[in-house]
Amino acid sequence: MIRQKYVDEYIELYRSGKVRFNKERELLIEYLEERVLTRDDIYFKDEMIENCIKFGEKWYFELQPFQKFLIAFVFLYWKDKPNTFYRKHLWTFGRGGGKNGLISVVTNFLISELHGVQDYNISIVANSEEQAKTSPDEVHKTIKRNPTLQKAFKTTLTQTVSKRTGSVLKFRTSNGETKDGLRDGAVVFDEIHQYESNKDVRVHISGLGKKLPPREFYIGTDGYVRDGFLDKMKEKSLKVLTGEARVNAIFPFICKLDSDKEIDDPANFEKANPMLSEPRGEYAEGLFSTILDEYDDLEDDPSNREEFMTKRMNLPVTDLEQSVATWEEIEAATEKPMPDLINEECIGCLDFASIRDFTACGLLFRDEDENYIFKTHSFVRKEFADKYYAYSKHAMGEGRQKFAPIREWENQGLLTVVEGATIDPHTIVKWFVDMREHYVIKKIVADNFRLEVLRPLFEEEGFELEIIRNPRAIHSLLAPRIETAFANKKIIFGDNPLMRWYTNNVLVVTKKDGNKEYQKKEPIRRKTDGFQAFVHGMYRADEVSTGGTFAFSDIKF
Structure with a gap:
């Protein structure tokens, strides 16, 4: 069995009961232990993992165990191929869980000389320009605040370029004009609940593979579009976790409540948002307090229940059917x-x-x-x-x-x-x-x-x-x-x-x-x-x- 300390640490937190997992994450651990970590043809690039984590914690924020766990699988490689074991990564959990922050760290690192791949361009795609700019703006502001980073990167409001590798990080909208002919190393699709089909996704990933290793990141919280792109990805993820699909078809990290009945125990909130696991830092404590206030407000304004369940608990109700009042x-x-x-x-x-x-x-x-x-x-x-x-x-x-x-x-x-x-x-x-x-x-x-x-x-x-x-x-x-x-x-x-x-x-x-x-x-x-x-x-x-x-x-x- 292959080992990686951040993977082992996160699994141990689950096994010891220090963090609560929803069913999808429980399946993920079983799947990893039975079908992935037992392989002898793959390995973790530990030095790359350490460098990415140190880079994130030095220039961005302290990374939580689940974030280090996710980073580890970004750098899981085949032994006899130049590609990563996982090309596709699905990260979906409740609002406030730090998806964009983590993507800022990972994408900034991947275009850097620490990753070391020349012209490893990355596009961050969303339906709106405002959402697509979320992580690129964070990268831009981080570099502008730190003279040391300015020596390694040239940054503007539209893109960030590594001076050593020539790699470019930029944002795009899913309905943009210049989609074809892209030569990206990685593509990030943000707020994927808004995609009704994979039409725009196919265009943006069509250029992947020309620069190795290709990576696709799909991040976001669930939404109201049913039978759309995200639902299809969740179905595929479940097939991977249960052995019905190719073992490395996708790496699915899905956090949500298992049922709407769990909403009444705030200790279950971490099932939907891993940022809320103990011990909580200052940001996580503030987030937990905000979510708890929103939950309490549902007593006076139950019309927000669907929004709360969907966006905070990552548990939308499909074809919602309920009474107008109790x-x-x-x-x-x-x-x-x-x-x-x-x-x-x-x-x-x-x-x-x-x-x-x-x-x-x-x-x-x-x-x-x-x-x-x-x-x-x-x-x-x-x-x-x-x-x-x-x-x-x-x-x-x-x-x-x-x-x-x-x-x-x-x-x-x-x-x-x-x-x-x-x-x-x-x-x-x-x-x-x-x-x-x-x-x-x-x-x-x-x-x-x-x-x-x-x-x-x-x-x-x-x-x-x-x-x-x-x-x-x-x-x-x-x-x-x-x-x-x-x-x-x-x-x-x-x-x-x-x-x-x-x-x-x-x-x-x-x-x-x-x-x-x-x-x-x-x-x-x-x-x-x-x-x-x-x-x-x-x-x-x-x-x-x-x-x-x-x-x-x-x-x-």
């Missing part, structure tokens, strides 16, 4: 009594997406305590209620209620079951006309469906109608406000089990771009119309006065 938060919205809102101003809201099953109308008020108060009434087609909820059978004492007690809610005055092939738009407009006798309706906000039918009817009655052309486009905009309001118990539905049902049926889906949509947990029977009407009202909630003083009553409509 059941306790939904119950809290229906435990407060409905205030007397007579003569108070409000926003009328309507979800008219389907005229063959449910339609929900509503009025959104606000009070001086910044509560969002929502009165609602729904209309349900009898044929639909019979087919999916056994409405008529239940009235005759036959069968069982299915999915929703429509007749019970009807008896409570929360909805009206109507006859006919569709829900008559005149019925909807009449409800708002009736409500106008008691409340000041500033405008009515509705979705774009059946606009040609609704607009003339509302305008005939003198209502101002605002149409949301793309209802789903406002969901991501409003999600932080809605989720925070639920968490802080700032929503009042009154004693309304129908709204509890509507809200609990909402499926929050986070798309590839990170935007949220409120969909249905079940497409036919679990309706969300009342909640969607509420969302439409929240779109213009700021236009409602909060100066009213409300007395509480049990008024229903």
Whole structure:
């Protein structure tokens, strides 16, 4: 078995329980001990490893055990070939873990005379120029601060050149014009979660191999692009670790929580960010404190949970499906009594997406305590209620209620079951006309469906109608406000089990771009119309006065 002291030290930290590993790193150690370190055709260039570490600690910062471990595998060579054993390196862990700092050290060293390879050019690539410049800027500033380094390197804001080797370190954007014909020794791809495919990667690595040994570094924290380039790399990494792919196809250092349940124990944070392992230096202590503060803030602002899990814990939720609020938060919205809102101003809201099953109308008020108060009434087609909820059978004492007690809610005055092939738009407009006798309706906000039918009817009655052309486009905009309001118990539905049902049926889906949509947990029977009407009202909630003083009553409509 080949040995390397920094590799041995890091493995011992894991074996002794001094650091916590996630499953991917546990697999990495098993894979290394069984399939790599047992080989007799490879070796570590210990002198090169020592020089790189000393270079980094002298001019940049004290390197942590995991960083020395990673550096060691950058200089693992074949005995009978001029190439390194690993051409590709994947480093992915939580934000703040020092990926760019380590790349600054490694790339600065690789272009230097200490590496000793002439014209060993390195490109650092990212989707944006700002991100691509992160490490090159750090190298530039480090050299500018140290006269000794200035004797070895010539540096500008665009590139750094080794005076002895002629090697150039520069940044590029993935959509740059000058990609072809590159003659790099190494390429670094930063923020790889943003790559949807390997198209740009292929162009940038096409020139590798002309200068030995070629190296590719893929670094970053996970993101919201699913089935993209990073996901493919993670799949390949797992195959390497489990023996299903070529042993040296990639060196994968993947740090993340094993499950979202581990988030509630801060001791697990180091699974996602190896910088947080004990003993922590000054930087790591500050980072841990920041992450802990962000975790505590989730209690008041749960809308940041996905961002925290993805960027801090490196554990994105694929095709995220969850409720818009906890059941306790939904119950809290229906435990407060409905205030007397007579003569108070409000926003009328309507979800008219389907005229063959449910339609929900509503009025959104606000009070001086910044509560969002929502009165609602729904209309349900009898044929639909019979087919999916056994409405008529239940009235005759036959069968069982299915999915929703429509007749019970009807008896409570929360909805009206109507006859006919569709829900008559005149019925909807009449409800708002009736409500106008008691409340000041500033405008009515509705979705774009059946606009040609609704607009003339509302305008005939003198209502101002605002149409949301793309209802789903406002969901991501409003999600932080809605989720925070639920968490802080700032929503009042009154004693309304129908709204509890509507809200609990909402499926929050986070798309590839990170935007949220409120969909249905079940497409036919679990309706969300009342909640969607509420969302439409929240779109213009700021236009409602909060100066009213409300007395509480049990008024229903």
